[in-house]
Amino acid sequence: MAGFLLGPTFQPPSGLLNSLDVRAVTANLSTSLIQAINHGHSSYGDFAADSSSISITALSTQDDQNSPLFDFHFSSPSLNQSAGSTKTVTNTSMYRIGSISKIFTVYTLLVNYGWEHWNDCIMEYLPELQDAADLNHDPSVAHVDWSKITIGDLASQLSGIGRDYSYGDLASLDIPWTEAGLPPLSPDDVPQCGGNASMPPCNRDEYFHGLLGRAPVFAPQTTPVYSNTAFRLLGYIIQAISGTRLDKLLQSSVLRPLNLTTTTYAIPTDRGSWVIPNGESGWYQDTGDETPTAGIYSSSSDLAKFGRDILLSTQLSPIETRRWMKPSSHTSGLSLSVGSPWEILRSKSKITHGRTIDLYTKSGSIGQYNSLLVISQDYGVALSIMTAGPSSAAVIEVASEMVLQTLIPTLEDQTLYEACKSLCGTYQSSDPSKNSSLTLSMDTNGLQVERWINRGVDFLAVIQAYASQTGSPFIHMILQTTNLEYPPNIQGKDVTSRRVAYRAIFEKDMSDSTGQHRIVDQSARQWSSVDTPMYGEIAYDDFVIYFDHSGVAFAIEPRVMRETLYKVDGGAGNSPHSTQVI
Known part of the structure; x- marks a missing residue:
């Protein structure tokens, strides 16, 4: 199909908010979501949303930024107001966005330096790696050859290094693993930091000490491997290049210019708009130097605005935006490719048939928070979906299907209509x-x-x-x-x-x-x-x-x-x- 070959077939449709068809469909979508919440299930699976709050905002590049194409919010009765949570969720309510933070990290690099350093070896900026084992004298597979990894490799999940150091290591949990058949470990092999609920985040020295002992997963540029480590290193590299802490650079060059007022690098200080579910939510979890990979807070409004600004090339030039929004590699799934750090889904414009369309997405998960950013170049639409609560992982999976399967055919019809009206x-x-x-x-x-x-x-x-x-x-x-x-x-x-x-x-x-x-x-x-x-x-x-x-x-x-x-x-x-x- 045409979209499969060269990209968007038409210009994004104008005036989506004024389309009676689009307004009718979005109204029906809201009703369907409410019914699914009330019944606890949908045609896409169980939907135990009563324990999880939901925020969904969609913005079009052709419409007023203050008038969302779609805006839906559900406030769970299980919100923890004693911990500082809001009682009523809106599109400015703040969630943790987990790994969507990676998009902000790469965007900060591109806004400030473009592609200037993309092919630089990461050893130039990380002195700790210069003391790592030299593979010329160690032919084993137990050490990463850091001299072969570039900044672009980190950003595109093609570095070949592991997912994490320490974070999620079972040895740090107070469980008798030897009784489950695992061998006993010496104290030196048990991480003492990590940033999860049971351990404080690793400082830089602790992190590199442990990281350099980890084996590679693949050789660089072999296949994509999801790596939080890559984006922590990228945060250090951006700081080394700029001479400025990443949180300050993000604020001065991205958040402030784009007026993203409910997006923060650190735990927000002003109560009143936080979304905190009951239990061990992860809201107050200190991610330390892991923030570039998973620690940022935002709202559905800010996240959708950020996606729309990417589509509009508000800060990057159009050609830089097009260069960034491309796949870097494929996965074992026929419908999923990986960018920097996009998770690119391929679908049909009528879901089961029609032309091929690409959805540039990034998902995120931390504690009881799950989120998704979807950007469509074909339709000029940015969509954010945020959930918080013990059932949030299942809820966002079902909500995403409900929203996308409803909006995509509608946007396709509107695109065809607008194009024909003009042409x-x-x-x-x-x-x-x-x-x-x-x-x-x-x-x-x-x-x-x-x-x-x-x-x-x-x-x-x-x-x-x-x-x-x-x-x-x-x-x-x-x-x-x-x-x-x-x-x-x-x-x-x-x-x-x-x-x-x-x-x-x-x-x-x-x-x-x-x-x-x-x-x-x-x-x-x-x-x-x-x-x-x-x-x-x-x-x-x-x-x-x-x-x-x-x-x-x-x-x-x-x-x-x-x-x-x-x-x-x-x-x-x-x-x-x-x-x-x-």
């Missing part, structure tokens, strides 16, 4: 004697060239005949945006408008008449056919669409024809049919 219609040459026209329409596959006549010739039939001769017949000619855009020069007229480059994707019939399962996906070769064939050094698939000041298309230029066609029906907006476009 659909017939475009003709300003010279009737040429008999040249092109019709754009919309279906579930996307924006397609339905009819293309050039100088009286059915040019779609010509392309189809050529494709059949080369063994590549197609059923749809889909237009897709390219992130190439520039203002037009309209001779003799000052029009506030813009030009956007599109490429055509020739979509094939993927059905298999033999009924056999194929290892080689027939759509996988489509990416290699972009920008071909050419005629006079311009490809058949190269189009430029002209938009007026209101975002409605008024002209299209199939560049291979060396002619601009103007819209004659199918949409409103400025249509300067007699104006020559240069």
Whole structure:
């Protein structure tokens, strides 16, 4: 599908909040969540949410930041007000976000230094590693070769180092493990720090002393291994590069400029907005130098705003944002890839069918807190889901499915509608004697060239005949945006408008008449056919669409024809049919 090949098919839809369909769906979603909470179950599994508080906020890049696309909150009756918890949860109520902290850590590095240090060896910034064992003299697999690991390896979970030092080590728990068949340990082998409920966090010296004794899991750049250690080291590295403590750098370069007022590096000091469930919640757990990997606090509003600011390239440039939001490696799951440190989910726009879409996500868990940040480039939407309570892990799993399975098809429909409202219609040459026209329409596959006549010739039939001769017949000619855009020069007229480059994707019939399962996906070769064939050094698939000041298309230029066609029906907006476009 088009989205599978090159990325977002259309510009994010505008005015989501004003769409009656979207508002109706989100209202129904709220009702479904309340019913699931009341009944204790949903179609996706048990939903014992009465013991867990929930905050869900979705923001669109096209709408007012103070008016969420979706906003749902449930206040558990089990909130611990004596510990400082709020009684009523809202979108500014503060949760622990666990490993979503990793996104803030990488973002802080990119905002301040871009990709300047991405390929630097981490030993340059961590003197403790320079005293580590030199693998040139120790060929065993018991030591990490730190000289082979870069900052980018840490950020993309490709360093090959272990998940943690000490944190979660069973030996630190007061349990007779020898009776379970494990060997006795010397006191030196039992961690004395860790940062969990039973031990204080390790200071830097303690941490490196223990870490350097751990074996690698894989060689660097072999396969992704989830590593909290990598982001603790990344925190030290950012401090070494900047000469500033990470908490201060985060505050000055990210939180304050983005106005993220309910996001903090340390335990918040002002009561009144905390979400603290009963029991050993983990709210007051001191994560020490583990904060870059799992210690930050935030609210559903702030987290959604942060995701939206990433989509809007508020601080990073658009190209830096696109470079960051890419997979670095794949996992054993067909639908999950890993970025820096994105957890990238692949789905269909209609859940079970439709075009392929990517959801850039990051999950987090600490104590009784579970959270999820979802960013969709296809729809220009950022979604945060936060839960707190003894059932929070199960609740966020079900809530995520309920929200995503409802919103994704709705956003897809709205995207298609918005795109058609702007683009659909017939475009003709300003010279009737040429008999040249092109019709754009919309279906579930996307924006397609339905009819293309050039100088009286059915040019779609010509392309189809050529494709059949080369063994590549197609059923749809889909237009897709390219992130190439520039203002037009309209001779003799000052029009506030813009030009956007599109490429055509020739979509094939993927059905298999033999009924056999194929290892080689027939759509996988489509990416290699972009920008071909050419005629006079311009490809058949190269189009430029002209938009007026209101975002409605008024002209299209199939560049291979060396002619601009103007819209004659199918949409409103400025249509300067007699104006020559240069």
